Amino acid sequence: MDIETYSLILSALLFAIGTVGVMLRRNVIIMFMCIELMLNAVNLTLVVFSRSLGIEAQVFVFFVIAVAAAEAAVGLAIIISIFRHYELVDVDRFNLLKW
Amino acid sequence: MIVDFFFVLFAVMAIGGAAGMVLARNPVASVMYLVMAFFALSGVFVLLDAHFIAAVNLIVYAGAILVLFLFVIMLLNLGRTEKTDLRGPLYRMLAIVSGGAFFGLLLVMLRGGHVTSMAGGMGQETMDAMLRARGAVGVVADPMFRSYLVPFEITALLLLVAVVGAIVLARQKAP
């Protein structure tokens, strides 16, 4: 097997670890970081495919990074403003929208 | 041979970093594990001849976004770790089972062949020739500023909105 296939397996594994992390942790910042990991796992997949399907795939990696940056900025701002209110980052306690 | 060696090294680092991030009790440690995973991923990018992406990944992800995370953790003073925020055994089991099933299905998909067949096409020679001809930045810049100029500009707008939104959200309200 070549490096591309191994890279895809690595990507799948990182993505799965990211999903498991989102499910396991209560700390909203760490859940957020898990999502970043999943995004980067996708980036790896895109880079692998750029070798065969054309270099344009790397442009999408670039967009993913840009969107991730924006998401991180807004998401962290939301976390800060929630933290100001509750003094905690436990996602289970953010339940105002429940029912 | 040397490529295989580095790939194994980076893969182990990435998986270890990811697992450490998920399992570390201290959020600061989590960030550090993630930084390690991203460094390793950048290494994999280099092995896959995506030099520019590797650099951007390091600078933007590891350098900027993760520093932002670290910054927020310290701002909110979440560094102390009296008890873990991992969920209970039922959730752990459910999470590992569903995550494992997910990974297993992705492997099944890879083994099916049509994904890997797409992966192998272009060949090392073509890639090398392209890099030699245009340079690491040039190969990405060409489609980005020709075919994808408008999405690129929209990305800029997105970042602007995100910046404004972040300021509005995080601003201390006047008492």
Added chain:
Amino acid sequence: MVNFLESFLRVAQHADGGYQPILPGLILLFPLVGFVINGLGAFLWRDSKRVPSLVGPLAIIGSFAVVLANFLAMHAAMPHDPAIVSLWTWMAVGDLSIGVDLQFDQLSVLMLLVVTGVSSVIHVYSIGYMREDPGYSRYFSYLNLFVFFMSVLVMGANFAIVFVGWEGVGLCSYLLIGFWYENREFASAGKKAFIVNRIGDFGFLVAMLLVFTHFGTLNFVEVFAAAPETLVFGGGVVTLITLLLFLGATGKSAQIPLYVWLPDAMAGPTPVSALIHAATMVTAGVYLVARAGVLFAMAPVSQATVAAIGAGTALFAATIAMQQYDIKKVLAYSTVSQLGYMFLAVGVGAFTAGMFHLITHAFFKALLFLGSGAVIHAMHHALHQVHRHDDPNDMRNYGGLKNVLPITWGTMWIGTVAIAGIFPFAGFFSKDEIIWSAGSYGYTVLWVVSILTALLTAGYMTRLMVLTFHGENRSGADVRPHLREVPAVMWVPLAILAVLSVVGGWIQIPESLPALPAVDALHHWLEPVMEPARQVMTEHGLHQAHESPLGGGEAVWAIMSTGLALIVVMLTFRALVHRRYRPASESETPTGFAGILYNKWYVDELYDRLIILPLLALWRGCWRIVDVGLIDGTLNAMASGTRMVGWVGSLFQTGRVAGYMFWFVTGVVLILALLLL
């Protein structure tokens, strides 16, 4: 606009023989303007009596003047065909085109003359009667509106326009019966009249639709011209149409079985009873039957039904009138009875005789009602001044009033002998013609019934007069000094109507009566309108005989009936004038047969048991089972079902992101598994 004004004011189509309707629109416009002004006045100048006193009667007198001009013009020209004035097209839908058309022929102009003439007199009378009422302006606006709708009813050239007038007068009747709406009983009397009338209106409406489906038009001229060819003589369709029309007539004209509203309608002001519930509106049914005479002539079954119900109502109502103590109730049942006579006449095919009695009845019954109004007015004032709350309508509280109300007494006696059918007053001629028609067309039973009713009429009217004006006064020593004759504005109308009650019958004097000039004015006048119906009847072998069922010609029976009526009047007078009545508060309710009559044969109670209570039970059942059980139940079940589903769904809304993530991943896994495995 110019076109409209032209047709409104002057132009007529189908004009024939030189007659053109003169200012036809004004007949309607005057009362309508009066209604608007008085209606505004009810809001704007509540306390002013001057504007309504002027506008109300003048609007009607103006209308009367125009009608009179038309009558004279028509009299001079004697056109054979009706003149149609088309104002505008009301609706044009597919094959149906209904125009706002007015029909001017001998029948409608004659009826208009009666309506506007009697209305004028009663409007003037109302100035005195309603003077102290706080709703003075409102009263005149309703009364004007009534005359407007009545004119629409009379002049309508198609079924639809007549129906508009028909409903309009029903509305005004409702408004005026419930005029003193603060009184719950009066208000529900208005409702009763309206609802009972609706039952009849249903018949009218269905008849109208049937006419349209069979003729393709609603215009009288076309329908009546086409009827003999289009429909089979005595066939099911024409019988059904006429029976339904007659159902409408029984509602409006208070015949069995729908007469029950009229006695209760006496809750309204007395001039209203005189105008609407005696002289004009209630005769609309007779007018309708006369108008649709061709159709009725083609349906012998309907004719017989009309005649039988008319005769039955006449006798039935007359018996009830014998034992009523409320002066207005006596007159109300008398009206029902006299309307029965008119239906008897049109039922046996003597349409002109029916119209004749309609006219004379309008005079003497309006007179009697206005006279009773004068008595009530005087009693009310006297009672009011000594602050007593006795019933000013109860004849047991009257007695001996001829000394204080001499003009009323005199005029009401004229009305009484007129209605009793005593020569030479108006009722003699019209009633004689009806009785004679019933006999000579071969309806023996109805003929006997009508003679019997005539005697009862003489009896109850004499009883009314004796109780009211003769004997000794029972109103009480404190009330007596306050009793006064009514003002001139009220007794002058009485006098006018009294004169009409005397001479009104002289327009039609049968030639068989000895020593009298034969006058055939009415028959001659109505001949162009009634001719088609008479032709149909003659073609199918309905002929007037020259002898009554018991032998003897018209003159014999006329003299015999007037003699009998005179004897009844004198005997009743003799019998009752010395009887000692006691005031209402001291009298016990009558028992035995008199009690049954006093309670009006318990018809209201019977209707209550047989119709209203079962209906109420049925609707209550519908409400409980269908509405609450079925409809509400279904909706509630749907709502609670939705809520259940939502509740189950909300179980997934735990608020735990990890839970969402788990379900999300599970979903992805399932989809992947479906795709790959």
